[in-house]
Amino acid sequence: MAEYTPLEKIRLQKVEELRAANVEPYPTRAERTHTSAQALAAFEADESQETNVTLAGRIRSMRPKGKLSFAHIEDGDGKIQLFLRVNEMGEERLAFFNKMFDLGDFVEATGTMMRTKAGEATLLVRDFKLLAKSISPLPADKDVTQADGTVVRYASLDDAELRARQRYADLAVNPDVRETFRKRAKLIKSLRAFLDERGFLEVETPILQPLYGGAAARPFTTHHNELEQDMYLRISFELYLKRLLVGNLEKVYEIGRDFRNEGVSFKHNPEFTQLEFYWAYADYLKVMELTEQMVAYAAEQVTGSTKVQFGEHELEFKPPWRRVEMRQGILDVTGVDIAEHATAEALFAAIREKMPKAAPDPKSTRGKLIDFLVGEYLEPTLIQPTFLYNYPRDISPLAKSIPDDALTVERFEGYVAGFELCNAFTELNDPLDQEQRFLEMGRDYEADDEEKHPLDEDYLRAMRYGMPPNGGFGMGVDRLTMILTDKHSIREVLLFPALRKEE
RNA sequence: GGGCGCGUAGCUCAAUGGUAGAGCAGCGGCCUUUUAAGCCGUUUGUUGAGGGUUCGAGCCCCUCCGCGCUCACCA
Numbered sequence: 001m002a003e004y005t006p007l008e009k010i011r012l013q014k015v016e017e018l019r020a021a022n023v024e025p026y027p028t029r030a031e032r033t034h035t036s037a038q039a040l041a042a043f044e045a046d047e048s049q050e051t052n053v054t055l056a057g058r059i060r061s062m063r064p065k066g067k068l069s070f071a072h073i074e075d076g077d078g079k080i081q082l083f084l085r086v087n088e089m090g091e092e093r094l095a096f097f098n099k100m101f102d103l104g105d106f107v108e109a110t111g112t113m114m115r116t117k118a119g120e121a122t123l124l125v126r127d128f129k130l131l132a133k134s135i136s137p138l139p140a141d142k143d144v145t146q147a148d149g150t151v152v153r154y155a156s157l158d159d160a161e162l163r164a165r166q167r168y169a170d171l172a173v174n175p176d177v178r179e180t181f182r183k184r185a186k187l188i189k190s191l192r193a194f195l196d197e198r199g200f201l202e203v204e205t206p207i208l209q210p211l212y213g214g215a216a217a218r219p220f221t222t223h224h225n226e227l228e229q230d231m232y233l234r235i236s237f238e239l240y241l242k243r244l245l246v247g248n249l250e251k252v253y254e255i256g257r258d259f260r261n262e263g264v265s266f267k268h269n270p271e272f273t274q275l276e277f278y279w280a281y282a283d284y285l286k287v288m289e290l291t292e293q294m295v296a297y298a299a300e301q302v303t304g305s306t307k308v309q310f311g312e313h314e315l316e317f318k319p320p321w322r323r324v325e326m327r328q329g330i331l332d333v334t335g336v337d338i339a340e341h342a343t344a345e346a347l348f349a350a351i352r353e354k355m356p357k358a359a360p361d362p363k364s365t366r367g368k369l370i371d372f373l374v375g376e377y378l379e380p381t382l383i384q385p386t387f388l389y390n391y392p393r394d395i396s397p398l399a400k401s402i403p404d405d406a407l408t409v410e411r412f413e414g415y416v417a418g419f420e421l422c423n424a425f426t427e428l429n430d431p432l433d434q435e436q437r438f439l440e441m442g443r444d445y446e447a448d449d450e451e452k453h454p455l456d457e458d459y460l461r462a463m464r465y466g467m468p469p470n471g472g473f474g475m476g477v478d479r480l481t482m483i484l485t486d487k488h489s490i491r492e493v494l495l496f497p498a499l500r501k502e503e
Numbered sequence: 504g505g506g507c508g509c510g511u512a513g514c515u516c517a518a519u520g521g522u523a524g525a526g527c528a529g530c531g532g533c534c535u536u537u538u539a540a541g542c543c544g545u546u547u548g549u550u551g552a553g554g555g556u557u558c559g560a561g562c563c564c565c566u567c568c569g570c571g572c573u574c575a576c577c578a
Contacts, residue, residue, distance in 0.1 A: 006546080068535045068536070103528075118536065120538075159510095162570095173514095217578095218577085489571095500569070
């Protein structure tokens with residue numbers, strides 16, 4: 001059971017007193033006629049007319065001043081001031097308001113809009129009603145708008161853990177947090193609109209899967225009792241969405257949750273939102289063009305511009321983005337030409353020769369060594385939106401090889417602000433080649449290696465019916481949200497990020 | 504998992520190893536145009552938990568818990 005603080009006990013006492021006085025502290029219905037913004041707009045449109053409104057919101061400040069009181073309430077649109085005087089309601093009623101109402105209470109107020117001596121558009125209250133009593137005080141905060149318009153906060157909830165654990169309190173007292181999640185919603189809506197307009201069909205595929213695949217990650221495992229079988233939460237949508245291409249759906253996409261049983265960091269959460277699309281008869285170059293258009297469109301919808309400030313960087317999303325061929329990019333920053341080293345051993349030796357301080361894992365495959373070079377030396381330089389393309393085959397088991405280059409596949413990743421935003425390729429549609437790749441992957445790892453790619457026989461069966469050539473794409477929606485809202489931790493863009501359980 | 508750092512009142516934060524404090528919030532008053540309202544008075548702490556060193560620990564040491572940053576991992 002909850003233990004109440006002295007403050008909470010006082011408020012619980014008030015609840016009792018209210019009920020004793022026949023005032024319901026949690027009435028069923030509200031009678032709001034205007035939001036704060038609507039009331040202000042109606043009043044300011046013509047101040048000579050009487051504007052009568054009923055507002056509802058949470059009390060954020062109270063300034064009782066003898067026979068009159070000021071208060072600010074906040075609703076979904078913002079704050080608005082209430083002005084209560086004995087002239088309108090009598091001393092007893094005003095005293096009741098001052099005594100029984102607290103910061104955090106939801107209240108309804110009816111009256112006429114007016115302007116105070118200080119010039120603030122304010123509701124002169126004739127009557128008021130309690131809508132919901134707040135028992136626990138919200139984290140105290142005070143913010144003051146200076147003459148120059150800047151807002152100074154004197155005390156606020158800024159403990160990162162508490163803000164994430166009690167997001168409801170964070171949202172209640174930090175309007176900018178509400179704004180972040182409005183932008184997130186706008187982003188997802190804009191991605192949908194963009195793809196819908198271009199004839200992509202939104203679909204839903206299983207989250208609970210008998211076999212996981214489409215990425216290299218450890219899954220969350222669970223168990224279906226009746227079927228008596230283990231099941232996995234999906235780590236990607238890829239293999240199910242591509243099955244749909246076999247079914248003659250030419251353009252499909254899904255926005256949803258992926259689950260990966262991996263480490264948590266400023267850019268990783270165990271569950272995260274992914275956008276994937278698959279596009280028949282397109283290749284990775286067409287996907288590249290669609291990607292830059294889509295992200296530029298989203299940036300404009302969310303922020304009003306294709307120029308986005310992220311930390312110290314001003315990012316320009318307007319197409320075309322910079323394109324860097326992986327071999328050339330690595331050559332430029334490290335002096336190592338991966339094309340000259342066809343085996344892991346040769347490449348490892350070349351890396352040690354050019355960069356004695358580099359410490360790649362000696363057991364790495366050639367692809368992992370290349371990945372090491374990219375992550376270590378190239379990624380940090382990719383600040384403006386950039387497509388890095390042509391990846392090593394052995395770390396891309398679902399991508400199609402470049403004609404006449406057995407070691408390289410048609411794959412690109414989009415980088416922004418030094419981290420990976422999206423991943424795409426010309427999809428492998430040759431069932432025999434795919435089977436080989438799965439088997440190769442198996443050989444590259446120990447039998448019990450958690451990164452081992454499980455062989456999905458049903459996926460191969462689907463592919464044998466014939467899969468059209470196609471381009472596929474996956475993007476971390478949380479990461480794009482971070483970039484578009486200038487937040488530097490994934491926790492800031494997730495309403496309820498994963499946290500260790502309390503106590 | 505490794506390294507570094509943090510944890511003090513409801514909130515934001517102070518406090519050389521020497522009596523745990525301030526502002527806001529709360530509570531009791533005064534106040535008919537306030538907006539960090541003001542003025543007078545006043546309450547609140549297992550200093551994250553446990554152990555140790557010391558005459559004496561919020562402060563030093565150890566263990567644990569939680570969080571942050573970072574490294575590793577994450578095609």
